[in-house]
Amino acid sequence: MNEEKQKQLESIADRLLEKAAEMNSLANEIYKLIGSSCTDELEESVPTLKEYTKIVVETEEENSKTIASITADDIDPSEGFRVRMTPRYD
Numbered sequence: 001m002n003e004e005k006q007k008q009l010e011s012i013a014d015r016l017l018e019k020a021a022e023m024n025s026l027a028n029e030i031y032k033l034i035g036s037s038c039t040d041e042l043e044e045s046v047p048t049l050k051e052y053t054k055i056v057v058e059t060e061e062e063n064s065k066t067i068a069s070i071t072a073d074d075i076d077p078s079e080g081f082r083v084r085m086t087p088r089y090d
Helices: 003-034 047-051
Strands: 055-058 066-070 075-077
Touching (some): 003 055, 003 066
Antiparallel strands (some): 066 075
């Protein structure tokens, strides 16, 4: 994989993580408005993720390559990639 493509994929992965953090924050705001308690557990704070066991980030090629696998217990990026987590600040 060339360097330019790798940088593009890293940028996409970063944006994906930012959107996930934004969804988590919005879900927490909703819970506060409706008076429901919310824990630090991602599965409990974002109900839509309860139905999934794994998030896989991969390329769009015909023979796609996995960039990262994310579960409740593990984050496994492919060599040359990183996964950054953003803590909740509320």
